[in-house]
Amino acid sequence: MDDPSQRWYDDYMLNESGSRVVVTGANGRTGLIVVRKLLELGCNPKYDIIPRAMVRNEESGALMKQQLGTWADSMYCSLEVVHGDVTKPESLKPVFEGAHFAIILTSAMPKVNKASLIPVIGAKVLTLGMASLKPTFWFEEGQSPEEVDWAGQRNQIDAARAAGVRHIILVSSMGGTQPNHFLNTHMENMVLWKRKAEQYLISSGVPYTIIHPGGLLPHFGNDDKTAAGGKRQLFLEVDDILLDDGRGHKTIPREDVAEICVQCLLEPQARGRSFDLGSGPEEEGEIYDGDFKTLLATLDGKSCRYDNTSLATQISASRQPFGCCGAEKQGRDSGYADAKVSLFTSDDGLKGA
Numbered sequence: 001m002d003d004p005s006q007r008w009y010d011d012y013m014l015n016e017s018g019s020r021v022v023v024t025g026a027n028g029r030t031g032l033i034v035v036r037k038l039l040e041l042g043c044n045p046k047y048d049i050i051p052r053a054m055v056r057n058e059e060s061g062a063l064m065k066q067q068l069g070t071w072a073d074s075m076y077c078s079l080e081v082v083h084g085d086v087t088k089p090e091s092l093k094p095v096f097e098g099a100h101f102a103i104i105l106t107s108a109m110p111k112v113n114k115a116s117l118i119p120v121i122g123a124k125v126l127t128l129g130m131a132s133l134k135p136t137f138w139f140e141e142g143q144s145p146e147e148v149d150w151a152g153q154r155n156q157i158d159a160a161r162a163a164g165v166r167h168i169i170l171v172s173s174m175g176g177t178q179p180n181h182f183l184n185t186h187m188e189n190m191v192l193w194k195r196k197a198e199q200y201l202i203s204s205g206v207p208y209t210i211i212h213p214g215g216l217l218p219h220f221g222n223d224d225k226t227a228a229g230g231k232r233q234l235f236l237e238v239d240d241i242l243l244d245d246g247r248g249h250k251t252i253p254r255e256d257v258a259e260i261c262v263q264c265l266l267e268p269q270a271r272g273r274s275f276d277l278g279s280g281p282e283e284e285g286e287i288y289d290g291d292f293k294t295l296l297a298t299l300d301g302k303s304c305r306y307d308n309t310s311l312a313t314q315i316s317a318s319r320q321p322f323g324c325c326g327a328e329k330q331g332r333d334s335g336y337a338d339a340k341v342s343l344f345t346s347d348d349g350l351k352g353a
Contacts, residue, residue, distance in 0.1 A: 018050040018078070021095055022165070023267065024086065024156060025105030026053035027064045030171070030216065034103055035260035039077045041262060052080040054095050059195060086152030087142060092159035096319045100158045103261050104170045108148035110137040110187050118292060136185050145190040153197035157204050163181035167207045169264050171257065172198055174212045174250065174261075174276050176304075179314040192315050198274065199306050209264040210348075211302070214242060215251040220228035229255025233285030234295060235278045238304045242278040256288070263292035270296060274304040 023103035027033040030244060031053075055061045061081045067070035067343040072079055073350055084095040086106050096102065116135040139145070153170070160168055175181035178196035183190045201208050217227035234256060235242060235249045242249045260277060273296070288295065 009066070018048045019100040020050045020052050020055060020098060022099045022102040022160070024054045024084070024095070024103065025107065027055045027060045028105055029109075030257055031105040032036040032064060032067055032270075033255055034105065034261050035064070035079070036071055037258055037262045039068070039071045039074065039079060043074070043077045044232070050078045050080060050233050052082055052095070052099060054082050054084045056085060056219070057083055066114070072253070080219060086155055087147055089155045089159065092155055093162070094164035096156075096159045096165060098162070099163055099165055101167045101169075101265060102165050103171070104153060104156055105171045105261075106148065106204070107173075108139060108143055108145040108190060110139055110190075112137055115153060116151075125331050134182065134186055139177070139188065145188050145193040149190060150193040153194070154200050155290045157197070157201050157206065161204055161206050165206060167209070167212065168201060169261055169296060170198060171208045171211050171213065171261065174240050174243055174278075176212065179241070181243075189315050195306070196315070202274075202306065203325055207271045209270045211260060211264070212240075212256070212274070212276040212304070213252050213257045214249070214278040216257065217251050217253045224251070227253040228256070228282075229253045229259055231282045232256065232279040234288040235280065236295060237276045237278070237298050238274070238299065238302050240276065242276050247280075249280055252277055252279040259290075260292065263290075267292050267296065267344070273299075274306075275302075276297060276304070 023031055023038065024036050026035050035051050035053050038049055041047050042051065053064060054059075057065055061083070064081070067081075068079075070075065080096050085089045086092070113136040119133055128185070157168065172194045173183065173191050175183050175191040178184065179189075179192065181191060184192055198210050201210065228242040232253065234252070237245075256279060257277065270292070
């Protein structure tokens, strides 16, 4: 196997002062792992990487450092922490200034309607689990998928391009080809807005890699459970095939997603690619051994397809009054919980947290 560190140097010609990699959504569950992995990589003198973690404020930064533990203050590694809000373009210029690469992990964060859980639970009890209903969701003011997953990611791409960033890795979600996917029908077209941001990145002229992970493990609400990385066979496909092929490859541990983000940074053949990412059951099949170039070759050169016209039509056709849930604002403000839910989303890093 060839040495990825040599390809890194040959391809990018690193600056003597180190290459800065911006991670937005750095305080999210997946973003935090990406930052840790970059710190680990930066401690290797072959790479000379300096991660720059974007969080919303000092409180978020302190929490992130606490979760990183000794990695945050290692004398052998460098970590830069910056503040930014993806809905405020003026705050992003210093985030990307002087950076060489970027990994975008921000996502809108839905909240579940507490009252809608009553019929959901009732249906399961009365039918012994044979029937199920879906809860309804809402987003805080200014934090909808259109504002965060579309406009917010567009703002990041613009700031990165203006700063001369050489490569953007965008972590999105499966479901972008399916207007009837749960995340679109119940969460204000979340993945369709993500898809629009992907198209914007492709047309920006900045070298890119787009990753569509499946359901992230462990799911929200299962904080007491673990889903270790490096213990599963990984699968790449395009255009939501993994969602519908019946093989059970539509979920993936966050640790594995973070590892693929870092590998995309190191592997030149990942540039200009858009793909879906899933995994098999733990300890079954050929466990991923870190050879991303070989994994990428399983796509046989394929990348996800994009149709600007159909996407715009899908978003317009699927719009409903006040998002997707039919909730009235007054009810939203008074009767909804802040519970996080299990999603096919890129991460829980709302607006760069």
